Amino acid sequence: ADKVEVFTHSWKEDEEHLRWESDGASGYTIDEVEGQRRGSRIVVHLKEEHEEFAKTHRVRGIVERYSNFVGFPVNLNDERVNTVEALWLRPKKEVTxxxxxxxxxxxxHAMDDPRYTMHFSADAPLAINALLFVPEENAERMGLGAQPPGVALYCRKVLIDAQPEGLLPEWLRFVKGVVDSEDLPLNISRESMQDTALVRKLSEVITKRFIKFLAKQAEDSPEDYKKFYERFNRFLKEGIVASPAHQELLAGLLRFESSMTDPGELSSFDGYLDRMNEGQEEIYFLVGSSREALERGPYFEGFRDRGLEVAFFTEAVDDYVLEGLREYKGKKLIAANRSGIELEDLPQEGEEDSLDEKETEGVISWLNSSLEGRVAQVEAGKRLVNHPMVALLPEDAPNAQMRAMMEAMGQEAPEAKAKLEVNPRHPLIRQLASIREERGELASKVADQLTNHALLAAGMEVNTADMAEEMAALIGDLLE
Incomplete structure (x- = not known):
């Protein structure tokens, strides 16, 4: 503006009629101007290049953005602009x-109905009035890209920031609504928000309240929560990785199929703990492309036959999420494809046909020599039932997904060699033991192929071109 004038007159009839004027550079003047009505009138003399601020639509937009919920009417050309009520300040029982x-x-700015509505007020540790919504659909899941923050910050019904970066953690960007706190100063700037202890405290209170709200919804209406989870679980998993302070609360919101549930039925970690065997101290899980693939794979069968529950996770991000979670309510999360898991002895069918101790030692020694450099160690194990061999990742080694992520980021993944566990009861291993001395070359080719398949199942790197050539050569030898 070139200058601003403020005309004012007191409610007392005999008081002065005043005009305040300033150009914002040379100070201000106050003088008397007769004929003023009670109240104040502000006149802004715009510069020519800013004439757009005199247009009706521009003024309307500013009022709707920053003053839409103020408690008194704002009129523009004799029409009220702020017609929407600040519902977050009303008691819940009064809102339909x-x-x-x-x-x-x-x-x-949505067309759908809210999936969930959370309306709460608090006086301590901060004065908060919040009205938060979960949309019907996840916009990012529909290919619209990462969404900006959706919860606006107000102070006494005056907008502070429509998309505040520091108000809620980034993984809650799917939440829409309003947070109003009268403890905030009206002059707080966007730049200072992330450095303000008050805003950080506000964020912590709202985040915990929202997580507990979701937990209550999951308990009260599991089927509705299942629909929410199908659409929004990526955000919860992102939160587990990005917000260590909220890990356990968020882990309680995870859902998965389990070896103890019917196909399509979801469980939680709390449900897993309720079903745990007496004395069991670990939560076992597997990550794969589908429940069927995990149940048919070599890692599950030993747990199945011992009545140990295994949680099945089937999304690409799950490996990374569970790697960071580590434990839940004091119980360690253990991937069932890791070495170092001690399973109790269990009598199995075909035990009488198993290699004896001496034969087992012989074939294990030969495999260690034949596969030297490819694997860390070969030993006989008791977890396998229907498979001849399984590759187990070292306890502290990054899994296949973590290695891929590190390489994509230009970081060198630490070298990790799997440990092979052999099933001495399996016909292939028994036959391998019987031919390794008389037909050593053929036995080595068979051992290489068994190893390749075991490493592939573990997500370890295998040269598939070499594997195909070796398989063709093996088939050729067998057909001679």
Whole structure:
């Protein structure tokens, strides 16, 4: 503006009629101007290059953005602009579902209905009034890219920031709504928000309340929560990795199929703990492409036959998430494809046909020599039932997904060699033991192929071109 004038007159009739004027550079003047009505009138003399601020649509947009919820009417050309009520300040029992829906659609610029609505007020440790919504659908899942923050920050119904970066953690960007705190100063800037202890405390309180709200929804209506989880679980998993302070609370919201549930039925870690065998101290899990593939794979059968539950995770990010989670309520999370897991002895069918101790030692010694350099160690094990061999990752080695991520980031993944566990009861291993001395070359080729398949199942790197050539050569030898 070139200058600003403020005309004012007291409610007392005999008081002065005043005009305050300033150009913002040379100070201000105050003088008397007769004929003023009670109240104040502000006149802004715009510069020519900013004439757009005199246009009706521009003024309307500013009022709707920053003053839409103030408690007194704002009129523009004799028409009230701020017609939406600040529902977050009203008691929950006075607000209808239809009002919540209209408010959500207005603030989120949405056409759908809210899936969940969380309305709460608190006086301690901060004065907070919040009205938060979960949309029906996940926009990022629909290919719209990462969404900006969706919860606006207000102070006494005056907008501070429509998309505050520091108000909620980034993984809660799917949440829409309003947070109002009268403890915030009205002049807080966007730049200072992330460095303000008050905003950090506000974020912590709201985040914990929202996580507990989701847990209550999951308990009260599992089927509705299942639909939410199908659409929004990526955000919860992102939170486990990005927010260590909220890991355990978020882990309680995870859902998965399990060897103790029917196909399609989801369980939680709390459900797993309730079903744990007496004395069991670990939560076992597997990550793979599908439940069927995991149940048919070599890692599950030993746990199945011992009645040990295994949680099945089937999304690409799950490996990374569970690697960071480590434990839940004091119980360690252990991948069932890792070495170092001690399983109790269990009598199995075909035990009488198993290699005896001397034969087992002989074939294990030969395999260690034949596969030297490819694997860390070969030993006989008791976890396998229907498979001849399995590759187990060292306890402290990064899994296949972690290695791929490190390489994509230009970091060199530490070298990790798997340990092979052999099933001395399996016909292939018994036949391998019987031919290794008389037909050593053929036995070595068979051992290489068994090893290749075991390493592939473990997600370890295998030269598939060499593997195909070796398989062709092996088949050729067998057909001679």
């Amino acid at each position: 579902d239809e009002q919540y829906k209209e408010f959500y659609q207005f603030t989120a």
